Amino acid sequence: MRAVSVIFILILALACNNGAVDNKNESAEVDAIPGAITNVTWLDSAKNVGKITEGEKVEIAFRFLNSGDKPLVIQSVGVSCGCTVAEKPGELFPPGKEGVIKAVFDSKGRLGSNHKTVTVYANTEQPMHSLSFDAEVVPVKK
Numbered sequence: 001m002r003a004v005s006v007i008f009i010l011i012l013a014l015a016c017n018n019g020a021v022d023n024k025n026e027s028a029e030v031d032a033i034p035g036a037i038t039n040v041t042w043l044d045s046a047k048n049v050g051k052i053t054e055g056e057k058v059e060i061a062f063r064f065l066n067s068g069d070k071p072l073v074i075q076s077v078g079v080s081c082g083c084t085v086a087e088k089p090g091e092l093f094p095p096g097k098e099g100v101i102k103a104v105f106d107s108k109g110r111l112g113s114n115h116k117t118v119t120v121y122a123n124t125e126q127p128m129h130s131l132s133f134d135a136e137v138v139p140v141k142k
Contacts, residue, residue, distance in 0.1 A: 038068030038095070040124050047133040054137050055108045062101040062118065062131045066093040073123045077101060080117040083110055107137040 043063040052058055066072035072093040077086045086103040093099045103118050118131040 036070040037123060037125055038066060038070040038072050040072055040122055040129065041065045041067040042129065042131070043098070045129075045131050049105070049133060049135045051136045051138050052107050053141075054111055054139055058105050058107070058135065060103045060105065060133045062103070063098060064101070065098050066095050068124075069095050070123070071095070072097075072099070074099070074101070075121045075123065075127075077121075078119040079103065080119075083107070083114075084116050084118070086118050101131065103133070105133070105135060107135065110135075110137045111139060112137060 041064065043065060045062060047060050047062070049058050049060060064072075074089050074093075077088040079086050084103055084105050086101060089099055089101070091099075101118065101120060103116075105114075105116060107114075114135045114137060116133055116135075118133075120129040120131065121127050122129065
């Protein structure tokens, strides 16, 4: 019975290592332990896209830099309105690496002045970051 247990443990250990993948971000993933706090510098935190025609979809890019000494993890990205969709980057950002939060604003039915907010949560001392953009939606010329 003991021999069967030892063999089972060895097979299990080998099976766990069999799927190992060489990942260039492996060291960043190891360092991104719970409680690892870093810093982020927003290169773009507020944008004005100017005048756009109703129905137009506009992409807004908010650039950032991991200015800390631990990997930056973007945990979630939220928006203030259903007219905006934002993407959460699916990668870790090592110290010194730049990244982008992309948002798309759909101006359909949004005539006039629009101020929208994108909220980002990350492993930083102040975990919530508020980004914003403004757009003036004008009617379609007929």
